[in-house]
Amino acid sequence: MTYVVxxxxxxxKFTDCVPAxxxxxxxxxxxxxxxxxEECIDCGACVNECRANAILPDTDxxxxxxxxxxQKYASIWPNIVEKLPxxxxxxxxxxxxDKYETHFSxxxxxx
Ligand code: F3S
Numbered sequence: 828m829t830y831v832v833x834x835x836x837x838x839x840k841f842t843d844c845v846p847a848x849x850x851x852x853x854x855x856x857x858x859x860x861x862x863x864x865e866e867c868i869d870c871g872a873c874v875n876e877c878r879a880n881a882i883l884p885d886t887d888x889x890x891x892x893x894x895x896x897x898q899k900y901a902s903i904w905p906n907i908v909e910k911l912p913x914x915x916x917x918x919x920x921x922x923x924x925d926k927y928e929t930h931f932s933x934x935x936x937x938x
Contacts, residue, residue, distance in 0.1 A: 829864040830871060831890045831897045835881035836860055837926040839917045842910045844873035844882060855907040855936035856900055863901035864894065879921050904935045 832844075836859045844860070845853050852866035853873075862873075862882070874882045883890040920926070 828869050829867040829885050829894075829897075830862055830869065830873065830882050831864070831885055831893045832859065832861050833881050833883055833890065833893045834859075834925070834927040834931070835879040835921075836877075837930050838920040838923075839879040839881065839913070841878055841913045841917060842907065843876040843878065845907055846910050847872040847876045851906060851908050852901075853907050854901040854904040856904045857932040857934040857936060858930065859932070860907065861897040861900045861904065864898050866901075900933075905938075907936070 838858050840855075840858055840860060842860065849870065849872065850866050850868045852863045852868075853860050854863060864885070869884075871884070874884075883893075885891065885894055
């Protein structure tokens with residue numbers, strides 16, 4: 828089992844989940860995070876930290892379609908181990924549905 832980040836993270840990227848992770852298994856894209864499925868120790872500590880409710884266990888049927896995306900980009904994007912300031916507009920994106928189609932970015936975080 829692992830936890831996965833779903834499209835609810837896109838353009839929110841609050842990063843509140845990152846300091847909760849004792850396994851440092853979050854990876855950062857331009858506008859979303861993912862979890863490395865093999866590094867996640869299944870503690871679930873990140874889940875309630877996310878204001879966007881973006882993190883689900885892979886046992887949840889809604890998580891399945893995001894598992895492959897987490898696996899793929901966790902091996903491409905850089906590791907993130909601390910909370911970063913989120914965009915001023917992040918709150919505006921919490922309630923937006925279906926963000927993947929039009930707002931997902933394959934680019935890694937630029938820092
Ligand atoms: Fe994304 Fe939620 Fe973490 S919006 S960065 S999964 S706190």
